[in-house]
Amino acid sequence: MLAVVALWLRRQLDETSQQETRALKEAGSLKGLWRNRRAFIMVLGFTAAGSLCFYTFTTYMQKYLVNTAGMHANVASGIMTAALFVFMLIQPLIGALSDKIGRRTSMLCFGSLAAIFTVPILSALQNVSSPYAAFGLVMCALMIVSFYTSISGILKAEMFPAQVRALGVGLSYAVANAIFGGSAEYVALSLKSIGMETAFFWYVTLMAVVAFLVSLMLHRKGKGMRL
Numbered sequence: 001m002l003a004v005v006a007l008w009l010r011r012q013l014d015e016t017s018q019q020e021t022r023a024l025k026e027a028g029s030l031k032g033l034w035r036n037r038r039a040f041i042m043v044l045g046f047t048a049a050g051s052l053c054f055y056t057f058t059t060y061m062q063k064y065l066v067n068t069a070g071m072h073a074n075v076a077s078g079i080m081t082a083a084l085f086v087f088m089l090i091q092p093l094i095g096a097l098s099d100k101i102g103r104r105t106s107m108l109c110f111g112s113l114a115a116i117f118t119v120p121i122l123s124a125l126q127n128v129s130s131p132y133a134a135f136g137l138v139m140c141a142l143m144i145v146s147f148y149t150s151i152s153g154i155l156k157a158e159m160f161p162a163q164v165r166a167l168g169v170g171l172s173y174a175v176a177n178a179i180f181g182g183s184a185e186y187v188a189l190s191l192k193s194i195g196m197e198t199a200f201f202w203y204v205t206l207m208a209v210v211a212f213l214v215s216l217m218l219h220r221k222g223k224g225m226r227l
């Protein structure tokens with residue numbers, strides 16, 4: 001049913017690329033992508049850190065609250081359901097803020113705040129006993145992640161010319177998301193099993209530093225841009 005609705009919505013949209021752009025020789029080619037390798041590498045860096053943080057504080061967090069903080073599974077699930085609902089609601093708000101301050105500033109906020117607060121938040125959650133305190137800590141983390149998630153799609157699209165936009169964004173996102181985001185839970189649980197759980201905290205922090213450094217290379221633009 002949702003697929004039918006999506007198809008109907010797509011049929012109402014104007015084509016975002018022009019015929020002249022799609023007719024270019026390098027449109028959708030690896031050669032064209034190579035000419036934009038700087039953008040490709042930057043998107044890899046953004047996505048590696050962003051996906052890792054996102055999966056850490058969404059998918060993995062429920063297990064973390066149960067296995068590490070010792071909470072009952074139902075309590076942990078309730079906390080995460082509420083946190084993810086609020087997380088959903090704040091996306092347009094943080095996105096609107098990005099329209100005011102720019103994509104570069106938003107990504108710098110994400111990278112710096114994630115680098116500074118990941119270890120303290122995860123460390124505090126290790127011994128948290130109050131569901132309300134746990135919810136507050138998780139929301140702090142998700143607020144930080146929102147500086148990335150609220151603009152992720154538009155930021156990456158703005159970095160590629162139209163003729164290689166789909167390939168550039170799709171490939172870089174898929175590779176980084178699969179390697180770093182998809183492996184987050186496996187890496188976290190593996191390190192926990194050998195008594196090195198806190199190493200995962202620093203791994204996430206390191207990737208946040210990477211995102212911050214990559215963000216420094218962004219042009220000072222992104223306010224009200226047209227694709």
